[in-house]
Amino acid sequence: MTAKTGNILQIDALTMRFGGLTAIDDLSFTAPAKAVTSIIGPNGAGKTTLFNCITGFYKPTTGAVRLFHPVRGETPLETLPSYRVARDAQVVRTFQNIRLFPKMTVLENLIVAQHNPLQNASVFSLAGLFKLAGYRRAETLALEKAMHWLTRLGLTEFADTAAGALPYGTQRRIEIARALCVDPVLLCLDEPAAGLNPRESAALNDLLIHLARDEDIAVLLIEHDMSVVMKVSDHIVVLNYGRKIAEGTPTEVQNDPQVIKAYLGEEEAAA
Amino acid sequence: MTAVVHLGHSTTLPERLKDAAWIAFVALILGIPMIGLTTVDAGGKLVVQTRWALLGYFIAASFCGRLVLRYVLDALQRRRQAQRTPAATAERRGRFSVLTLLGWLLLGVAIALPIAFSDNRYVVDTATTVLIYVMLGWGLNVVVGLAGLLDLGYVAFYAVGAYTYALLSTQFGWSFWQALPVAGGMAALFGVILGWPTLRLRGDYLAIVTLGFGEIIRIILVNWTELSGGPNGIASIPRPTFFGLPFKPPVDEGPMTFAQYFGIEFVPAHRLIFLYYLILVLALLTNLFVSRLRKLPIGRAWEAVREDEIACKALGMNVTNVKLSAFAIGAMLGGFAGVFFAARQGFISPESFVFTESAIILAIVVLGGMGSQLGVVLASLVLVLLPEIGRDFAEYRMLLFGLAMILIMIWKPGGLLAHREPTLRAPERSP
Numbered sequence: 001m002t003a004k005t006g007n008i009l010q011i012d013a014l015t016m017r018f019g020g021l022t023a024i025d026d027l028s029f030t031a032p033a034k035a036v037t038s039i040i041g042p043n044g045a046g047k048t049t050l051f052n053c054i055t056g057f058y059k060p061t062t063g064a065v066r067l068f069h070p071v072r073g074e075t076p077l078e079t080l081p082s083y084r085v086a087r088d089a090q091v092v093r094t095f096q097n098i099r100l101f102p103k104m105t106v107l108e109n110l111i112v113a114q115h116n117p118l119q120n121a122s123v124f125s126l127a128g129l130f131k132l133a134g135y136r137r138a139e140t141l142a143l144e145k146a147m148h149w150l151t152r153l154g155l156t157e158f159a160d161t162a163a164g165a166l167p168y169g170t171q172r173r174i175e176i177a178r179a180l181c182v183d184p185v186l187l188c189l190d191e192p193a194a195g196l197n198p199r200e201s202a203a204l205n206d207l208l209i210h211l212a213r214d215e216d217i218a219v220l221l222i223e224h225d226m227s228v229v230m231k232v233s234d235h236i237v238v239l240n241y242g243r244k245i246a247e248g249t250p251t252e253v254q255n256d257p258q259v260i261k262a263y264l265g266e267e268e269a270a271a
Numbered sequence: 272m273t274a275v276v277h278l279g280h281s282t283t284l285p286e287r288l289k290d291a292a293w294i295a296f297v298a299l300i301l302g303i304p305m306i307g308l309t310t311v312d313a314g315g316k317l318v319v320q321t322r323w324a325l326l327g328y329f330i331a332a333s334f335c336g337r338l339v340l341r342y343v344l345d346a347l348q349r350r351r352q353a354q355r356t357p358a359a360t361a362e363r364r365g366r367f368s369v370l371t372l373l374g375w376l377l378l379g380v381a382i383a384l385p386i387a388f389s390d391n392r393y394v395v396d397t398a399t400t401v402l403i404y405v406m407l408g409w410g411l412n413v414v415v416g417l418a419g420l421l422d423l424g425y426v427a428f429y430a431v432g433a434y435t436y437a438l439l440s441t442q443f444g445w446s447f448w449q450a451l452p453v454a455g456g457m458a459a460l461f462g463v464i465l466g467w468p469t470l471r472l473r474g475d476y477l478a479i480v481t482l483g484f485g486e487i488i489r490i491i492l493v494n495w496t497e498l499s500g501g502p503n504g505i506a507s508i509p510r511p512t513f514f515g516l517p518f519k520p521p522v523d524e525g526p527m528t529f530a531q532y533f534g535i536e537f538v539p540a541h542r543l544i545f546l547y548y549l550i551l552v553l554a555l556l557t558n559l560f561v562s563r564l565r566k567l568p569i570g571r572a573w574e575a576v577r578e579d580e581i582a583c584k585a586l587g588m589n590v591t592n593v594k595l596s597a598f599a600i601g602a603m604l605g606g607f608a609g610v611f612f613a614a615r616q617g618f619i620s621p622e623s624f625v626f627t628e629s630a631i632i633l634a635i636v637v638l639g640g641m642g643s644q645l646g647v648v649l650a651s652l653v654l655v656l657l658p659e660i661g662r663d664f665a666e667y668r669m670l671l672f673g674l675a676m677i678l679i680m681i682w683k684p685g686g687l688l689a690h691r692e693p694t695l696r697a698p699e700r701s702p
Contacts, residue, residue: 055585087587095585101578104571105693111568112575113586118568128567129560143698150697159697182586 007068008033008186008218009054014063016049016242023049024060025242031186031235033068036212036219038229040253041239042262047222048096050239051188054220055093056082067091069185070216087116092179093188096222098171102164106155106174109163110146113181118142149177153207168195173204180217187211188220193228201228208232230254238262291337298333302326347682370688374645381551385544392543399547399615401655403608406554408635408647409561410604415633416642417570418597419577421478424465424485425632428458428602430492430624432609437505437619438498447511451610458606459599461488466598470591473580485629492621504620510542511549511614518542546615553611557604558644564600566694573597574642638679640686649687653679 009031016024024046031037039047052058054065054077065077067089075089085091101109111118121138122128128135150156153173158166163174172192179187189208193201209232211217223229229236229250236253238246246256253259307326310317381398388394407429414422435454439445445453469480492499499505510518516529520537529545530537564570572593575583583590613619635654639646653675661671683689 057581057584082584083587083589085587086585087589092587093585095582099579099582099585101575101582103578103691104574105696107697108571108574108694111695112571112583112588115568115572115575115586115588119572122568125564125567125569128569129563143695147697156697160693162691178586 006033007031009037009220010064010066010068011050011054012064012066014050014053014065015061016046016053016058017061023242024053027063027239027242027244029237029244029247031218031220033218034212034216035234036208036221036232037235037237038221038223038233039237039239040223040226040229041245044241045239046242047239048190049242051093051190051220051222053078054085055091055188056080056085067186086182090182090184091186091188092182092184094172094175094179094190094192096190096194098168098175100163100171100174100178103162105160106150106163106166107143107146107159109174109178110149110181111142113178114142114145145181149180153177154203169197169200172196173200176204176207180211184217186218186220188222190222191224192221193223193225201225204228205232287338287341290341291334294337295330295334298330299326302329344682370645370690374648377645377648378555385547389540389544392540395540395543395547397655397659399543399550401651402547402550402554403612403615404632404635404651404655405648406550406557406608406611407605407632408639408651409554409557409644410601410608411632411636412601412639412642412644412647413561413564413573413604414597414601415636417565417577418573418594418601419641420594420597421474421481422598422601423478423482423626423629423633424488425481425601425605426624426626426629427465427485427488428461428605429609429612429628430488430621431458431461431602432606433613433619433623434492434499434505434609435606436610436613437508440509441505441507447509447610447614451607454610455603455606458609459603461606462598462600462602463595465602466595470594482626482629485624485626489621489624492624499621502620502622504618504622505613506618508613508617508619510617511546513545518545546611550611550615553607557607561604562644569593569596571694634676638676638686640683640688640690642691643686643688646686646688653687 007030011027011029014024014027015022027046027050039050041047049058053060056077060078063078067075067077069075069089072089077085077089077091080089086093101112104112118138121135123135147156147159150159153176155170155173155177158170158174163171166174172195176187176189176192179189193204196204205228208219208221212219212234219232221229221233233250236246236248236250237244238253238256238259240262245258245262246253248256303326306329307322309320309322311320312318381402384398385395407425410428411422411425414420414425432454435457436445436447436450439450439453440447465481465484469477472480493502495501512518513529516527516532518529518539518541521528521531528537529541565574572583572588573596575588576590576593576597580590583593612623616623631654635647635650638653639648639650654672657672657675658669661667661669664671679687
């Protein structure tokens with residue numbers, strides 16, 4: 001398998017078994033760079049399990065997850081522990097059930113996301129303890145980056161509020177802003193539009209398209225809201241019972257008989 | 272029965288009277304065997320006597336006490352509800368400066384205390400004990416309050432610090448100041464040793480393992496007689512000196528003493544006051560160190576791990592290192608406190624490092640409000656002074672202690688100071 005130019009992620013014959021249950025069954029697909037790739041499918045199709053395999057939270061039973069990192073080159077993600085997938089491979093994810101640091105402020109959440117560069121700058125906390133210039137500079141940079149993403153997602157007014165005290169839709173956006181602070185090359189979003197109102201949802205669409213096209217942050221998206229999926233996706237992979245049943249552009253997928261069957265049921269069942 | 276537990280509902284007078292009457296009834300039931308009947312030694316045999324009048328007072332006191340308590344609780348509840356309104360935010364900012372002021376005030380009292388009570392050995396001694404617990408509380412606060420790792424065996428690190436100093440000084444003649452960093456490092460090493468195998472554990476499971484670790488250290492100290500002196504402990508540990516000047520009565524041809532050097536008369540209280548200031552400085556350094564760490568990446572990482580470990584991993588944080596550093600630094604601070612303890616007592620034995628100590632230190636952190644530095648000070652004052660004040664009540668002392676803890680937890684479920692101050696704020700946006 002060689003890296004096709006223009007791909008960011010390649011999944012090869014991935015299988016994930018939990019005891020007798022096969023959550024992902026021999027799945028292969030590629031996700032193009034500079035693009036939004038959506039993973040859709042009914043509940044229990046294995047979408048979140050796939051995310052867990054890509055980001056190192058699960059070790060796949062068999063198969064490979066290859067990242068084509070712009071600097072590091074080909075990186076086998078399935079061999080890395082989850083924190084190295086984020087730190088070294090720069091593949092960052094959000095969670096279906098939001099995982100913020102609720103008692104910390106929104107700004108602190110975004111600074112924690114920049115833990116690694118800051119911790120390096122603090123030289124075992126010594127440079128930080130004595131407030132040396134190098135550390136102060138790193139801190140200012142981190143603060144600037146945090147404020148940049150807060151502004152981009154329209155969250156500046158909440159910067160000093162405890163993250164747990166904010167509404168659901170706002171928390172979703174904070175989680176995306178926090179993930180962006182890690183400087184991802186691939187951003188994996190697990191149902192980011194859930195709980196957003198139509199206006200917030202439209203803003204999210206624009207953001208995702210902009211990230212992929214202009215900032216070169218490829219997006220892997222799990223989403224149930226088809227209005228989002230069809231608008232933002234360049235490429236769609238449809239899963240059902242852990243298997244890929246269709247793949248292609250939004251139009252191709254929409255007209256695929258297998259997909260219609262998975263979502264609407266078979267003719268006999270409907271009749 | 273539920274009427275006793277529910278604290279926030281009834282407000283009308285008849286309801287309050289009914290509630291108080293119920294409490295009085297409970298007091299009656301409890302009081303008959305505990306107060307109403309007593310045994311008196313009458314010439315070699317026990318005779319049962321009754322004290323109905325005293326029981327009457329007791330019940331009346333319960334009735335009135337409940338009325339007052341209820342009134343206070345309701346008032347507090349109303350005030351708390353008022354604070355939840357958005358208008359209260361500005362007022363709360365005002366309260367933080369009150370807390371800062373309280374902190375400085377306490378520091379002022381702490382500095383002035385030995386001067387005001389220079390002739391009162393008991394006061395200075397008790398204040399030194401309070402400060403040891405403050406320091407231990409600040410150390411454990413890193414592990415429990417910030418990193419959220421429930422450690423029930425913290426006293427082990429205190430013991431490691433104390434025994435390291437005791438052995439280094441009695442066997443190799445190291446001075447207090449030489450041994451201090453070594454003992455701290457030793458305790459930190461033990462922190463890592465405990466940390467390694469327990470990294471995967473959380474909550475209850477971690478608590479059990481740390482509890483076991485604390486006991487293992489104590490049992491090793493009891494049994495490894497060649498090293499630790501077993502249950503007999505280690506005696507005649509050298510006291511810390513004032514830059515080499517010992518606090519001793521002057522002896523001809525002996526080394527220069529503190530009193531001689533300054534040309535003052537020897538008073539045993541000098542050493543006590545010196546020890547007091549020593550622990551005060553150590554505790555303040557601990558506070559400064561921990562407050563600074565909290566605002567550094569490592570401190571924020573500790574809090575983030577407490578809040579959500581999985582999110583930390585997803586952001587590229589090596590949770591293993593973060594937890595180990597919390598264990599190591601918490602243990603190191605406990606070790607420092609242990610060195611001071613050994614130097615102050617001059618004698619240590621495993622009896623000083625039992626589980627109760629761990630429990631008290633943990634209670635200080637929880638009661639103070641997890642993660643709050645000032646809260647630890649207030650809680651140490653409460654937890655050390657209450658039993659001291661309670662000495663007059665003899666056997667009711669621990670009862671009083673328990674009652675006070677229950678009351679505080681009812682009024683302040685998040686600890687005395689549950690507020691969390693952000694580690695940094697957004698820069699002012701240019702208009």
